[in-house]
Amino acid sequence: MQHYSGFGLVKHALSHHENWQRQWRNPTPKKEYDVIIVGGGGHGLATAYYLAKVHGITNVAVIEKGWLGGGNTARNTTIVRSNYLWDESAALYEHSMKLWEGLSQDLNYNVMFSQRGVLNLGHTLQDMRDIQRRVNANRLNGIDGEVLDTKGVQDIVPIMDCSKNARYPVMGASWQPRAGVARHDAVAWGYARGADARGVDILQQTEVTGFKIHDGRVVGVHTNRGDIGAKTVGCVASGNSGVLAKMAGFKLPIESHPLQALVSEPLKPVLDTVVMSNHVHGYISQSDKGDLVIGAGIDGYVGYGQRGSYATVEHTLQAIVEMFPIFSRVRMNRQWGGIVDTCPDACPILSATPVKGLFFNCGWGTGGFKATPGSGHIFAATLAKGKAHPLAAPFSIDRFHTGALVDEHGAAGVAH
Amino acid sequence: MFHIYCPYCEEHREEEEFHPKGQAHIQRPVDPEACSDEAWGDYLFFRDNPRGIHHELWVHAVGCRKFFNITRHTVSYEILETYKMGEKPSITAADLSEKDKQAGVQAASGGWQTVGARPESEALNKEARA
Ligand SMILES: Cc1cc2nc3c(=O)[nH]c(=O)nc-3n(C[C@H](O)[C@H](O)[C@H](O)COP(=O)(O)OP(=O)(O)OC[C@H]3O[C@@H](n4cnc5c(N)ncnc54)[C@H](O)[C@@H]3O)c2cc1C
Ligand SMILES: [Zn+2]
Numbered sequence: 001m002q003h004y005s006g007f008g009l010v011k012h013a014l015s016h017h018e019n020w021q022r023q024w025r026n027p028t029p030k031k032e033y034d035v036i037i038v039g040g041g042g043h044g045l046a047t048a049y050y051l052a053k054v055h056g057i058t059n060v061a062v063i064e065k066g067w068l069g070g071g072n073t074a075r076n077t078t079i080v081r082s083n084y085l086w087d088e089s090a091a092l093y094e095h096s097m098k099l100w101e102g103l104s105q106d107l108n109y110n111v112m113f114s115q116r117g118v119l120n121l122g123h124t125l126q127d128m129r130d131i132q133r134r135v136n137a138n139r140l141n142g143i144d145g146e147v148l149d150t151k152g153v154q155d156i157v158p159i160m161d162c163s164k165n166a167r168y169p170v171m172g173a174s175w176q177p178r179a180g181v182a183r184h185d186a187v188a189w190g191y192a193r194g195a196d197a198r199g200v201d202i203l204q205q206t207e208v209t210g211f212k213i214h215d216g217r218v219v220g221v222h223t224n225r226g227d228i229g230a231k232t233v234g235c236v237a238s239g240n241s242g243v244l245a246k247m248a249g250f251k252l253p254i255e256s257h258p259l260q261a262l263v264s265e266p267l268k269p270v271l272d273t274v275v276m277s278n279h280v281h282g283y284i285s286q287s288d289k290g291d292l293v294i295g296a297g298i299d300g301y302v303g304y305g306q307r308g309s310y311a312t313v314e315h316t317l318q319a320i321v322e323m324f325p326i327f328s329r330v331r332m333n334r335q336w337g338g339i340v341d342t343c344p345d346a347c348p349i350l351s352a353t354p355v356k357g358l359f360f361n362c363g364w365g366t367g368g369f370k371a372t373p374g375s376g377h378i379f380a381a382t383l384a385k386g387k388a389h390p391l392a393a394p395f396s397i398d399r400f401h402t403g404a405l406v407d408e409h410g411a412a413g414v415a416h
Numbered sequence: 417m418f419h420i421y422c423p424y425c426e427e428h429r430e431e432e433e434f435h436p437k438g439q440a441h442i443q444r445p446v447d448p449e450a451c452s453d454e455a456w457g458d459y460l461f462f463r464d465n466p467r468g469i470h471h472e473l474w475v476h477a478v479g480c481r482k483f484f485n486i487t488r489h490t491v492s493y494e495i496l497e498t499y500k501m502g503e504k505p506s507i508t509a510a511d512l513s514e515k516d517k518q519a520g521v522q523a524a525s526g527g528w529q530t531v532g533a534r535p536e537s538e539a540l541n542k543e544a545r546a
Contacts, residue, residue, distance in 0.1 A: 240467070242465040242466075242467075243467045246466075251458075251462045251463075251464070251465075252462070252465070253457075253461035253462050253463070254463075254465060255438070255463050255465050256465055256467075256490075300435060300436040301436040301472065301488070302436075302438075302439075302465060302466075302470055302472065302490050303490050303491075303493060304467045304490050304491045305490070305491050305492065305493050307493075309417050309418065309431055310417050311417060311431060311432050344460075344461045400457045400460075400461040400462070401453050401454050401456075401457035401458075402453065402457075403453070403457075
């Protein structure tokens with residue numbers, strides 16, 4: 001692998017940047033691998049990277065039906081935070097946050113992780129009580145957080161309408177200074193490059209169409225490019241996880257919904273933090289390129305079409321304009337949808353399944369980008385050892401039968 | 417944006433008048449006290465979530481406020497039919513064309529599903545269970 005550095009940049013400038021090495025190979029599938037990862041999004045690629053790097057397992061394939069990182073990894077609004085309420089989820093997301101903090105160095109790839117802070121607004125008394133409870137829980141778990149009042153919020157975001165007569169009055173917010181955003185594509189590419197360099201085969205344009213199962217144990221997958229054998233298979237397919245589970249003969253407690261986002265034309269720097277409001281289902285930040293990145297709530301119906309209803313977008317923009325009247329004449333550039341795998345308790349599933357050797361990592365729903373490094377790290381450990389990593393243990397699929405849910409939905413009104 | 421025919425109002429109305437309420441025809445266990453944790457968990461949390469034909473419950477929230485059912489394709493989003501509570505869908509898995517089946521289009525069965533999405537995985541699953 002070619003090491004990236006400032007010196008390299010200057011050196012390649014001399015040859016007009018025409019001789020950069022390709023970041024990953026385009027290999028032909030082998031007959032058999034030790035581990036197959038289904039799904040070449042950020043989580044799948046991170047899993048492969050840590051399998052090779054931490055566990056020395058390099059006979060690995062990542063199978064992706066489209067192009068790598070073209071699923072929700074490419075479609076999300078890139079908010080990274082770890083201020084979740086319950087101990088189990090806080091530990092999971094904080095583990096990820098710590099990996100984010102050294103990720104660019106670890107990957108030798110600039111993932112543009114920017115800790116510009118995240119505000120979760122409170123618009124009602126109940127919002128504020130929930131915020132206080134959550135911030136206290138965060139601090140007990142060693143996660144940074146503060147409760148801000150209206151003035152505290154206004155100081156951080158002067159352009160927001162924090163007046164008494166605002167349609168959605170801002171009563172305060174939780175503030176996590178270490179939170180922020182990262183460059184989604186760079187995360188997928190950085191992990192892909194790191195995994196490829198260690199011997200992982202990344203097979204794009206290859207769709208898994210079924211599983212080879214013998215005596216209740218997975219022995220490989222069927223694909224549109226032929227059968228490929230494997231001792232262990234990990235599925236990391238976000239919105240299509242249920243489709244894969246059905247191929248393997250079981251169901252997941254997951255529903256797939258469209259989630260939409262949009263970006264505006266590029267503007268001069270005007271918003272240097274991330275503002276989220278669960279109450280009005282809107283959140284906004286400004287990318288380094290200058291466009292406003294705006295996300296909506298999910299469309300309530302089941303859908304796989306990677307598009308949602310126009311009304312959802314309109315509803316979000318109404319709220320954004322109420323909160324930021326300054327943006328009322330900004331033009332929107334592009335709009336899209338991704339298919340998110342929502343779980344009843346708004347927490348992921350990192351779990352063994354009824355099929356031996358077949359593991360699922362899914363259910364991240366509307367908020368899994370922030371978990372990409374942590375999810376890959378502990379899922380790799382789970383696949384390598386054949387049993388749940390301690391941080392993954394509470395997120396077994398069994399919880400929907402035992403009742404031991406990790407109810408972030410009810411507790412923190414989790415969005416993204 | 418959906419244009420939805422409410423079988424009670426007998427009119428097409430805009431999507432914003434309605435709310436989706438999830439999978440239709442889910443049966444509550446007859447005797448909850450006696451059913452297993454597994455059966456109860458399945459009832460509460462596990463859904464068909466098909467990539468294809470889906471029977472789902474909607475409510476005409478700002479219209480007649482009645483619940484009714486829609487059969488809809490979850491990839492094309494096409495609404496195939498709407499029907500009243502208590503009625504059965506007329507479009508089901510059996511109506512899937514051969515082409516759909518080849519392409520892996522799924523249909524909700526409204527029960528614990530142990531069938532693979534594709535013919536070849538169905539056979540394998542049978543083998544695995546045997
Ligand atoms: C609009 C939107 C905004 C979001 N905002 C945020 C946010 O601000 N912060 C946050 O933390 N999270 C956010 N999320 C959620 C986040 O994007 C996801 O949780 C996360 O990216 C999931 O990563 P992944 O690698 O698991 O899935 P993906 O990136 O979706 O990768 C799964 C891959 O599996 C492939 N696949 C599926 N089926 C098959 C098959 N049969 N064979 C082969 N390959 C297959 C797909 O092609 C896909 O590339 C948002 C999501 C959306 C849609
Ligand atoms: Zn009606």
